[in-house]
Amino acid sequence: xxxxxxxxxxxxxxxxxxxxxxxxxxxxxxxxxxxxxxxxxxxxxxxxxxxxxxxxxxxxxxxxxxxxxxxxxxxxxxxxxxxxxxxxxxxxxxxxxxxxxxxxxxxxxxxxxxxxxxxxxxxxxxxxxxxxxxxxxxxxxxxxxxxxxxxxxxxxxxxx
Numbered sequence: 001x002x003x004x005x006x007x008x009x010x011x012x013x014x015x016x017x018x019x020x021x022x023x024x025x026x027x028x029x030x031x032x033x034x035x036x037x038x039x040x041x042x043x044x045x046x047x048x049x050x051x052x053x054x055x056x057x058x059x060x061x062x063x064x065x066x067x068x069x070x071x072x073x074x075x076x077x078x079x080x081x082x083x084x085x086x087x088x089x090x091x092x093x094x095x096x097x098x099x100x101x102x103x104x105x106x107x108x109x110x111x112x113x114x115x116x117x118x119x120x121x122x123x124x125x126x127x128x129x130x131x132x133x134x135x136x137x138x139x140x141x142x143x144x145x146x147x148x149x150x151x152x153x154x155x156x157x158x159x160x
Contacts, residue, residue, distance in 0.1 A: 005041030009034045013151055020143035022103065023091050027143065028062040031150050038158070046158045058150050065142050073135015074111055079128035086114025087132035107132040 012034035019027025026033075032055060039047060070091070071084045079087075087107040094106015111132035115125035 002042060005037055008037050016147055020147055021140055022095065024095065028059045028147060031147055032059055035154060051157050054153065055150060058146055062143060062146050066139055069139040069142055070135040073131045073138060074128055077128050077131025078124060079111060079115055079131055080118040082118040083111040083114035083128045086110035091136060104133055107136050
């Protein structure tokens with residue numbers, strides 16, 4: 001049964017890491033679920049309140065960082081609230097509409113449409129669209145680092 005649990009844990013870790021890049025996947029929540037799988041199937045013994053508090057804080061920071069870093073990219077390039085909303089919608093819808101390139105084009109197109117709707121000219125809208133892509137990829141880097149930290153903390157907790 002331990003082998004099945006470990007396979008499920010590894011699968012959840014992989015899904016979690018893929019979720020850092022592909023926003024429709026649960027990301028940090030899949031990694032968090034892996035800790036519960038370990039507890040239910042193997043043992044809860046290594047996990048105390050410090051472990052759960054630190055992991056929960058990381059998950060909360062991930063949710064905040066995901067939005068904040070993307071919004072920072074849009075705002076840094078002069079975007080309005082409408083372009084932040086458009087970029088966020090583009091991140092979610094883009095991969096479905098344009099499967100191969102939707103992850104990058106979705107937020108770009110969403111931010112450009114949002115900025116045009118806010119009354120900006122095409123040049124500024126394109127600049128803001130580029131900022132949304134910068135924000136998206138910056139957000140991915142932050143999420144990957146934080147999710148690796150979650151997994152490393154888990155490994156350290158069960159080994160030591």
